[in-house]
Each structure stands twice: as structure tokens, then as C-alpha cells.
Amino acid sequence: MSLINVTNLTFAYEGSYDNIFENVSFQIDTDWKLGFTGRNGRGKTTFMNLLLGRYEYSGNISASVTFEYFPYEVKEQENFTIDIIREISPNSMDWEIMKELSQLDVEDDVFYRQFYTLSKGEQTKVLLAAMFLKENAFLLIDEPTNHLDTEARKKLSSYLNRKKGFILVSHDRAFLDNCVDHILAINKTNIEIQKGNFSSWWENKELQDGFELAENEKLKKDINRLSAAAKRTSSWSDSVESSKYATTNSGSKIDRGYVGHKAAKMMKRSKNIESRQQNMIEEKSKLLKNIESNERLKISPLKFHDSKLVELRDISICYDDRVVCEGINFSVEQGERVALQGKNGSGKSSILKLILGEDIPFEGTLVKNNQLVISYVSQDTSDLHGSLSEYAYKYSIDESLFKSILRKLDFSREQFEKNIQDFSGGQKKKVLIARSLCERAHLYIWDEPLNFIDVISCMQIEKLLIEYEPTILFVEHDSAFCENVATKVVRL
Structure with a gap:
């Protein structure tokens, strides 16, 4: 056991008038399993970069451990997985590597597969196992669940519960509750540490x-x-x-x-x-320095003339003779909140795109009225650019309403002047969700909307869907959100 001491830490990005941190002091025990929470844009990833020595700051950070950051950047993805593991942890024996990976249900055959052929979930497990094998390493784990399905999240959460000596950023409440024993929270005006998991911290x-x-x-x-x-x-x-x-x-x-x-x-x-x-x-x-803005969000869904909006009968989807899914049968009725669940690669996103009218190769029957108005939130935010005003104009939505929703999701007015490309991952997802909430639609289709979004905003969105009961078909691996929101679950 040793301590990480942070004393009078002050930091602002070059060209910014506002400090991200100002005279912050606290201690972290290196044996803790520390959950790290706070609204998007508050500085969680920035703080990790400060620990890693990537930015200049005033104050002092002292530690007797080596900080390691996840996600680890793999530059030579054509290499065999075992070579990448040895690059990260060169002193580990083969039996130690095999034992570590077995705890995550990773098969031995991944060793001699090229790294890029592994699924996102397999890559996450392999890299975390390799990093925990490093001696005297304190891990800074930044949102490891974003590419994991529900079962993979449970497995990773159980794995982390058996470990110690890490800071974990995650916005999945159930995931945090299962694997942390302290919470580090960035509030509006300070940083606090409490013993316990996320639920106990939130209750306090x-x-x-x-x-x-x-x-x-x-x-x-x-x-x-x-x-x-x-x-x-x-x-x-x-x-x-x-x-x-x-x-x-x-x-x-x-x-x-x-x-x-x-x-x-x-x-x-x-x-x-x-x-x-x-x-x-x-x-x-x-x-009132640390009371978070948790204002009610609103949505104005359209009513459809038919109770059944979409129906899939014996749908199969294939890519280049590879069957992604088959025998899919379900319908979406007006007022239902349907969670589409399944392992990564089971065809969830393909089904959503098929309903949206994209050119997806399929067999079977899709019944959808041409007059159905759909609002879509994609997983991908890479094409977001320009100002918020330009974005609102592009999608023909009310700019005042759009920005009002973003304010309720904890955007500052200064954020409105920035280019969307410079937003954090969570802020970009909020742009997509705010746009969708501005659109009047019969059916809302959201593909993993909560990736990168802070827990308080997740709760706001959760309350909105329960209160206004829009018809929604969504893919989401946050188990607490699905349990609270879904009125019907379709498992692939």
C-alpha cells in the first residue's frame, strides 16, 4: 500500500480563461478500487492525463507507482496478440498470461491471431489483462465498457472486482457498483472522495x-x-x-x-x-455550490394512425455469405419502449439500419408504413463538425429549443461557441440526443445512445422516456437503464 498525493493542483488548457482544476488537494490509496464520476467535460480524462505527466500544471502530484492508461494504443495491429501482450508486460510468463485471460473467458486461440481480427470486446479484455500483469502499475481505466455487450460487461466487472489499484471511469451504474470500493467525484466546485460504490455515493x-x-x-x-x-x-x-x-x-x-x-x-x-x-x-x-442541474427534459412524439409501427417476419441478414442473424420475428407497437439485446456481432445495428431503410441485404418480410416518421441516433459521432447553430440549421430543428436541451444536459454557454469537433465524446452524444428530442417523430431509433454520457444525464434521459412514453426501439448495454426503461425486450 502507498499513497498518491495531489496538492494544490491547478490546471487550465492553453488559451482558456477557466481553470479545469483550482487548488485541488486529496489523497488516493493505491490499494483502492476507485470509481471516477462527474458530468461530461468536467475533466476526468484531463486528470488522468495530468497523472500521466502529459500536461504542465501548478501544484504537486507525488506517487511511488507507475501510471498506465487504458485504452492502450496498439500501433502494430497486424502483430499476433501474444506479441502485443509481451510488449505491454515483458516480464510475464506464458502461464501467467493464460491464467489472467482465462478469468475473462478469453480462449487460448487468440494468442496466435492477428490483433485486428479480434472483436472490440476481445481487444478490451486482452489489453486489460496484459496491463494488470505489469508490476507496480496503477491503472487509469477510461470507459472500458463502450464496446462491450451486457454479458461481457458483467464478466469484466467481476474481473475488476478481484483486482485492486485502479481508477475506473464508467457511466454504467451497475458496472461501477459491482467493482469499486471508493468513489472519486468531480463536482461543480470541488473534488471529493467517499468510501463505497456509486449507489451509496449517489444516495449521500x-x-x-x-x-x-x-x-x-x-x-x-x-x-x-x-x-x-x-x-x-x-x-x-x-x-x-x-x-x-x-x-x-x-x-x-x-x-x-x-x-x-x-x-x-x-x-x-x-x-x-x-x-x-x-x-x-x-x-x-x-x-448551492455542488447541486447538479437535473432539469426535466421534454419530447413531443407524433401519434401514428396504426397501433403497429413496424413488424419483422422471419428476417435473416447476410453479408458475403456470412449469416449475421436469422429467424428474427418481432413488432413495435405504439407506446412501446423496445430494447434490442444480444452479443456484439449478433446483428442489432443491422436490424436498426434495415428499419431505417438503408441498403441491408436481407430475406424475410419487413412491414413498415411509408408515412412513418423516424428519428435516429447513431453510435457514430465522427461526422460531427461545425457550430451548434450550423448543426441545428442542417437538420431543420429549432435552435433555441436545441440549445435549451443541451443546457439542461449541463452544457455551459461558453460551449455553444466551440466547434463540435472539439467536444468530448459524451458531449457529442448529447448533441445527437438533443437533436432527436427536438424532432417530432412516430418512432425513435437509438443505437447505443449512452456511450460516453455521464450518469446524471443518463438518469435525466431515463426519466424523460418513462414520463413521456415515446415509441422507441433502442440498443443499449447499460443494464440499469434497460431494466428501468424497456417495456419489451427482444433478444437476438
């Missing part, structure tokens, strides 16, 4: 937020009372001060010295109340 956060909101309500009442008192006192002192120059009914002059002294006392009292008011206002601003 909700309790703290509730306390702060209740205190804020009491504080606002006090401020309103003090404001009214200060206004009355100021008005009285002004009235008394002006009366110095008046005369009595008998025509004699007012004792200006006495009246002036009285007015000065009242003015002083007014200033004291005003000072107390300002102190309370400052206290109020401190109180």
Missing part, C-alpha cells in the same frame, strides 16, 4: 442536496425579510434627513443637529442590515 449526494436546498429556502426567507427591513430603514433615514429643513406648525425651525443625529443613527442601522444581507447572500451562493 441526494441527501446532501436535499439539506442544502432546505437551508437555501430558509436563507431566502431571511434575505427577503432583511431586504424589506433595510429598505424601510433607509427610507426612514432619508425622510428624517429631509425633515431637517422643514419648520414646525408654529413657524419655528427644527433642531437640525438633533434630527441629523437621529437620521445618521438610522442610516447606520440601515447599512448594518444591508451588510448582514450581503453576507447571507454570499453564504447562499456557497450553499
